[in-house]
Amino acid sequence: MTGTVPLDTTTLTCVFAVCRARGAKAPEGVSGHAGGGALRTLSAGRLTAVVQHVPAAGFSQEALRERLADRRTLESCARAHHAVVSAVAAVADTVPLPLATLYLDDERARSALVGDEQRFLDALERIAGRVEWGVKVYAAAPRARPAQPRTPSAPAPTPSPGPGAGRAYLERVRSRRQEQDRFRDAALRTAERVDSAARAVAVAARRLRAHGPEATGGHRWQVLNAAYLLPAGQERRLREALAPYRRVPGVELELSGPWVPYSFAEGSAPA
Structure with missing residues (x-):
């Protein structure tokens, strides 16, 4: 104010x-x-x-x-x-x-x-004569593996209450975290490629602060939140540049626009 x-x-x-x-x-x-x-x-x-x-x-x-x-x-x-x-x-x-x-x-x-x-x-x-497009990339959380079905004749395994059970639990937690880290790292690499591809057709670009889990939900992480300034009518070029990354497993890509160029009113980084 x-x-x-x-x-x-x-x-x-x-x-x-x-x-x-x-x-x-x-x-x-x-x-x-x-x-x-x-x-x-x-x-x-x-x-x-x-x-x-x-x-x-x-x-x-x-x-x-x-x-x-x-x-x-x-x-x-x-x-x-x-x-x-x-x-x-x-x-x-x-x-x-x-x-x-x-x-x-x-x-x-x-x-x-x-x-x-x-x-x-x-x-x-x-x-002048340009519009803003938003690009967001998310790392999708890995899906839980389905439980292996047991044959009807096989008795249900009895859990062991001993120290080995605790170690097994920690190993499962560690394994899930490692898998999540691998998904996120792969998505981060894809996000950098997405950013490079968008910059190749944009006049200017700006990386914005990524949204936290309160906005994205617990099922995915935002790894890229960026804005790109393009000449009006160039949506097709941007869509074509980003098309290959829509098929990357474990990655979600969102494209929005055209917007009034809010992100570029105060200056911007060259593309």
Whole structure:
């Protein structure tokens, strides 16, 4: 959040996205944040921002901390923000701003944008005519081996309660861990090949932080979370480059897009 909200402030200016001055307009069919005013444009030198007046009572630092601590509220705000950014990007090259980029009023927002004008112009040049694609690679957990069937005449083995049983249990645990490590190592090698193949057709690339098991589930590990900047319409080249890796045993590959190039608004690594 930008700025400190005084108690007598009734509204704040929320900035969603920044475009070049020519061709930018307020999007239709989306409403922005609930309780806010109409979406509109704000001129700032060689830039135009898409903004909305929002009630200060609901978007102060304290109010935001409380609202965004709730997962459903956070998701609702994020969807509203993304809907506006996507609508703007559908008609003009767009630099998306982070969720809840707030200023005390239009003049404060305009001043900040003009002060950072060159950075925004550089970003707009970088992403012009390009879109973001996401690639995720997962190591699938090895499946448990089916138990060997016993013949009807064979009596069930009697487990030994002695020290040997403990050693056997530890060996089984160690064997499972080693097998998991082998699956993960193989998936990591595949992930590096996937990254190289995607970079070969991308303009720029960025490795993102991998999601933990709370997001991926216990049945797989994320070994690659990356974004690639491609010229619009180049999806086929990317799909073809990644096709061989969809058939690698023990590996799951997910491709998503095209997205507004969020990951490349602040610069990026060359592909």
